[in-house]
Every structure is written in structure tokens, then in C-alpha cells.
Amino acid sequence: MHNNDPKSNASHELSLQTQALHSAFQADPQTHAIAPNIAMSVNHTFSPEGGAFSAQGLDDISDGPFLYAGWTNPTVRQLEQRLAVLEQAEDALSTATGMAAISATFLSLLEAGDHLIISDVCYAGVFEFATQVLPRYGIEVSVVDTRCTTLVRDALKENTKLVHIETPSNPLLRLTDIKALSLLLKQNNILLSVDSTFSTPVITQPLTLGADLVIHSLTKFINGHGDVLGGCILGSKPVIKRLRAIGGVYLGASLSAHSAWLIMRGMETLYARMKTLSDSALTIANWLESHPRVCKVLYPGLESHQQFSLAQQQMALFGGIIAFQVDDIDSIEQRFAHESAMFYYAFSIGHQRSLAVVMRTDDLDASTYRFTPEQRTQFCRDAGAGVVRLSIGLESADDLIRDLKHLLR
Ligand SMILES: Cc1ncc(COP(=O)(O)O)c(C=O)c1O
Structure with missing residues (x-):
């Protein structure tokens, strides 16, 4: 019988190309089906003594038993775990669209008085949200040609909290040097988020170059068949927990299990x-x-x-x-x-x-x-x-x- 325990397959030694097919996948233990099941349930039973609402707080829920699909659900979690393997991230949060992933990131990590820098050329929705909506909530936004790390350095302020780039950028295919920029930002304790939708983990893995967060519109190459919307954010466990609480739960931007299943199928190729x-x-x-x-x-x-x-x-x-x-x-x-x-x-x-x-x-x-x-x-x-x-x-x-x-x- 096929041994699909990732540990016994020494999954850390497998290539990412192989992991796109095998990671976070187990054949169904009851039926032995080798296509993933879709768990459509919104709720999961729990025992009140189990401490679902323990002192850990609600934002720790993704490590505990499944409760409510607003946080995550077994099929969505399977997708998140597979994405995390491909981007070499500690954890992932999937969202209803790519735009939801980006707005959840901005709204979770920034507050009134903070300063955000974005690339001067990027997806229109991001540019408009950052320059036209965020300032209404007291967030200062600068638009910088991030092709040049020195221009970013010159634009940094005392209150700069996040730099968000797209590389390659939509629609002019401009690049940002992730390694050089992350070095500069780390020295200044500023987070770097990279929209890597054009690249996918097959082409670039921004976290390995020093970025703090990677964002994808899963609607695009990762699903790859133009039949589902989705987004994701990948990074360290503590940041993803915060994003899950605010982005997933408060903004209600969670991905549906059916969409997660379709995206996983797309990812296999x-x-x-x-x-x-x-x-x-x-x-x-x-x-x-x-x-x-x-x-x-x-x-x-x-x-x-x-x-x-x-x-x-x-x-x-x-x-x-x-x-x-x-x-x-x-x-x-x-x-x-x-x-x-x-x-x-x-x-x-x-x-x-x-x-x-x-x-x-x-x-x-x-x-x-x-x-x-x-x-x-x-x-x-x-x-x-x-x-x-x-x-x-x-x-x-x-x-x-x-x-x-x-x-x-
Ligand atoms: C680079 C990039 N990021 C984010 C998005 C937004 O993704 P979605 O349409 O899934 O909200 C797009 C959409 O075209 C994009 O091109």
C-alpha cells in the first residue's frame, strides 16, 4: 500500500516540485480514496472541557481542533500547509481573493500614525486601496520606485512600519531586489511584504531572500485555470496568527473549502x-x-x-x-x-x-x-x-x- 505519511517519506528531502503534489495530503483513511476529500462543514463539534476558548486566545485557533470555517477548515488548512511548504514559510493564511490578502495585511499590521511604502507601479486595486482608502484611517502612504533601494531608504520615516512591493510588477514587469531591500528594512525594524503573484514559488521564494511576508493572488497562476478566486499570505507563525484573527475573522475574508480544493488541484500541475x-x-x-x-x-x-x-x-x-x-x-x-x-x-x-x-x-x-x-x-x-x-x-x-x-x- 502507498505510504503517504510525509514523515516516513522524509518530506524535507523531497523537491518542491514533488511536494506540490504530496505535501499535506493523506489518502482517506476510511475509503482509501487518493483524491482529497472536500470538508464542506462550517462547524466541527467540540467538547466544552477541551478549552476551545482557553487563555491562548482565539487567534491561536489554527493550531487547535477545527471549530468554525471562519478561522480555517480541514480542506482550507490542507491548502495552507501545502502553500507553506512551497514558500518555505512557517504558516499560511488563505483568503477569499488576492485583494483580501493584501487589504487584510495592511489593516492588520498598520494603525493610525503609521507609514506605509508601496511600489509606484503595482496592481491597480492595491494602489487605489493604499493611496485613496488608507489615508482616511490616518495611515500615511508613500509611493516609491522600489527598483532603486536607495530611493526606498530616502523615503523611510520614523513611523514606517511596512514596505509592500510587487516583483515583477503589474503591468510593467519592473523588479525589486528583495535581498537588498530586506537587508535595509531589517536594519530599521520594518516589515517587507512581497506580492509574488507573477512569480509563484516556482520562480522566486521571497522569504528565503529575507522578506517577512509573501502574498499571492491564488486566482492567477497558482490555481491556473481561471475558475476560482483566492489569495494567501505566508510568513512566521505569530504574524499569520494575527492576520488570521483580523483578516480572516474580523474582515470575514476566509476562503471557501470548495475554492481551496480547486486551487489545490491547480497547484498539482x-x-x-x-x-x-x-x-x-x-x-x-x-x-x-x-x-x-x-x-x-x-x-x-x-x-x-x-x-x-x-x-x-x-x-x-x-x-x-x-x-x-x-x-x-x-x-x-x-x-x-x-x-x-x-x-x-x-x-x-x-x-x-x-x-x-x-x-x-x-x-x-x-x-x-x-x-x-x-x-x-x-x-x-x-x-x-x-x-x-x-x-x-x-x-x-x-x-x-x-x-x-x-x-x-
Ligand atoms: C499582482 C496582483 N496582486 C493582486 C491581485 C488581486 O488579486 P484578486 O483578483 O485575486 O483579488 C492581482 C489581480 O490582478 C494582481 O495582478
């Missing part, structure tokens, strides 16, 4: 998917770079990427997202939206099928960034009037290039 789509994206990025209608390609695996040497150090693969500028954004947008045989014209990233969307600088400025003239000039150096963002899926690179040739004719 994560390593194979990331390898395939990164290889295709590199081929496509190189092809785009030589196309006469393409003015600039942003992809960390290209030698022309401003931070190519950092990408080589920090990323095991270069991922599935490419952004590029074209000579006539209006006509190209129409073709992607109406004539593509391969790319679905849609927001989001990280599906098994390729996606494309045009992101115009004017729209991003008006809705999200509200640039100063100087910030706009900086942004336009990479983005021009806007970029086509591609999320490369699992189709063959040849088929995708044939379609791109047609669209860029």
Missing part, C-alpha cells in the same frame, strides 16, 4: 505549467522584440530588460507575462479584441489559455495612479501611450506566434 508557459513567453518575447510594429517589449527574460541581471539572480524562470508597446495602439487593440484566434481579450492573468488586454497610460492615470507630471514621464519611459499585456497560456508557442503575426500585420 503548477511546476509543469510555469515551466511550459515561461519557455513559451521567452520565445514570444524574443519574437516580438524583432517585430517592426513593436516599439518596446517588457519581459524580465530579455537581455534588453533594464534589470536583466537581477532577473537572472532572483528568478528561476521568467514567467508568463509580457507587456509591449506598439506603433498604433488603437488598431492593435481592435484586432486583439475582435480578430484573435488564440488570445481571449480579458483582464486577469495566469489562466491555462492565453489572455490579452490593452492598458492605456491615460486610463491608468485617470483611474489609478493620478500621476504628477514627473511620475507620468517616468511611467511613459516603459509604457508609452500604453501597453498590450499578454498572459501566456499552455498553447504551443508556434500557434501563439502565428496569431500574433496576423494581429500585428
Whole structure:
């Protein structure tokens, strides 16, 4: 009979690729089923003498017996444990969306009078939440080009508590040197959280480079099939306990067991998917770079990427997202939206099928960034009037290039 006790498998010696399939998994002891069960129950019975509400406090609940799915549940916990293994974290909290993971982090770790630094280019929801909502609660927010550690150092204040970065960033694929930044922040007793959605643990493991927290939108590559929303935060046990109490319980941002089950199923092919789509994206990025209608390609695996040497150090693969500028954004947008045989014209990233969307600088400025003239000039150096963002899926690179040739004719 298959021995699926992780201890007897010496799981610490297994590669992460293998652990994506085996960690936190046990065949059902009664039926011997080898697909995980879904525990849909919201509640679990408990004995009042067991001390569920002991002096440990409610935020210690994830180490105790299961009580209520707002804290966690057996299927959700299985996902959390598997994510923790892949990111080499002490613990994980999963949430209903990626955005919930980020807002739970900010609201749990910051209070009125604190200062937060975020990257000047990041997912619109994060940028808007940080710059438009947090200041209403007395939290000071600075927007910094975190590609440059010195600029972050210059922006630090007495009250800086957290620096939040995305690397690579959405949508311009800018990188931040996690190791250098974490060294600086540790000296100043400031936490570093890294949104690693574009990388996944297959490409970069921010905690091993010194970050305090890693955040993912599980909606994207980790689930990988565009059919479920989810998010997670990984880090030390005490910080995750605090986040579970505030993010999971008070904000009510817990993940459902059904979603956790789907995400775990997606994770089982994560390593194979990331390898395939990164290889295709590199081929496509190189092809785009030589196309006469393409003015600039942003992809960390290209030698022309401003931070190519950092990408080589920090990323095991270069991922599935490419952004590029074209000579006539209006006509190209129409073709992607109406004539593509391969790319679905849609927001989001990280599906098994390729996606494309045009992101115009004017729209991003008006809705999200509200640039100063100087910030706009900086942004336009990479983005021009806007970029086509591609999320490369699992189709063959040849088929995708044939379609791109047609669209860029
Ligand atoms: C880098 C990044 N972080 C977070 C999010 C938010 O994730 P979700 O849509 O799961 O809330 C996104 C969404 O696109 C993203 O691209």
C-alpha cells in the first residue's frame, strides 16, 4: 500500500516540485480514496472541557481542533500547509481573493500614525486601496520606485512600519531586489511584504531572500485555470496568527473549502505549467522584440530588460507575462479584441489559455495612479501611450506566434 505519511517519506528531502503534489495530503483513511476529500462543514463539534476558548486566545485557533470555517477548515488548512511548504514559510493564511490578502495585511499590521511604502507601479486595486482608502484611517502612504533601494531608504520615516512591493510588477514587469531591500528594512525594524503573484514559488521564494511576508493572488497562476478566486499570505507563525484573527475573522475574508480544493488541484500541475508557459513567453518575447510594429517589449527574460541581471539572480524562470508597446495602439487593440484566434481579450492573468488586454497610460492615470507630471514621464519611459499585456497560456508557442503575426500585420 502507498505510504503517504510525509514523515516516513522524509518530506524535507523531497523537491518542491514533488511536494506540490504530496505535501499535506493523506489518502482517506476510511475509503482509501487518493483524491482529497472536500470538508464542506462550517462547524466541527467540540467538547466544552477541551478549552476551545482557553487563555491562548482565539487567534491561536489554527493550531487547535477545527471549530468554525471562519478561522480555517480541514480542506482550507490542507491548502495552507501545502502553500507553506512551497514558500518555505512557517504558516499560511488563505483568503477569499488576492485583494483580501493584501487589504487584510495592511489593516492588520498598520494603525493610525503609521507609514506605509508601496511600489509606484503595482496592481491597480492595491494602489487605489493604499493611496485613496488608507489615508482616511490616518495611515500615511508613500509611493516609491522600489527598483532603486536607495530611493526606498530616502523615503523611510520614523513611523514606517511596512514596505509592500510587487516583483515583477503589474503591468510593467519592473523588479525589486528583495535581498537588498530586506537587508535595509531589517536594519530599521520594518516589515517587507512581497506580492509574488507573477512569480509563484516556482520562480522566486521571497522569504528565503529575507522578506517577512509573501502574498499571492491564488486566482492567477497558482490555481491556473481561471475558475476560482483566492489569495494567501505566508510568513512566521505569530504574524499569520494575527492576520488570521483580523483578516480572516474580523474582515470575514476566509476562503471557501470548495475554492481551496480547486486551487489545490491547480497547484498539482503548477511546476509543469510555469515551466511550459515561461519557455513559451521567452520565445514570444524574443519574437516580438524583432517585430517592426513593436516599439518596446517588457519581459524580465530579455537581455534588453533594464534589470536583466537581477532577473537572472532572483528568478528561476521568467514567467508568463509580457507587456509591449506598439506603433498604433488603437488598431492593435481592435484586432486583439475582435480578430484573435488564440488570445481571449480579458483582464486577469495566469489562466491555462492565453489572455490579452490593452492598458492605456491615460486610463491608468485617470483611474489609478493620478500621476504628477514627473511620475507620468517616468511611467511613459516603459509604457508609452500604453501597453498590450499578454498572459501566456499552455498553447504551443508556434500557434501563439502565428496569431500574433496576423494581429500585428
Ligand atoms: C499582482 C496582483 N496582486 C493582486 C491581485 C488581486 O488579486 P484578486 O483578483 O485575486 O483579488 C492581482 C489581480 O490582478 C494582481 O495582478
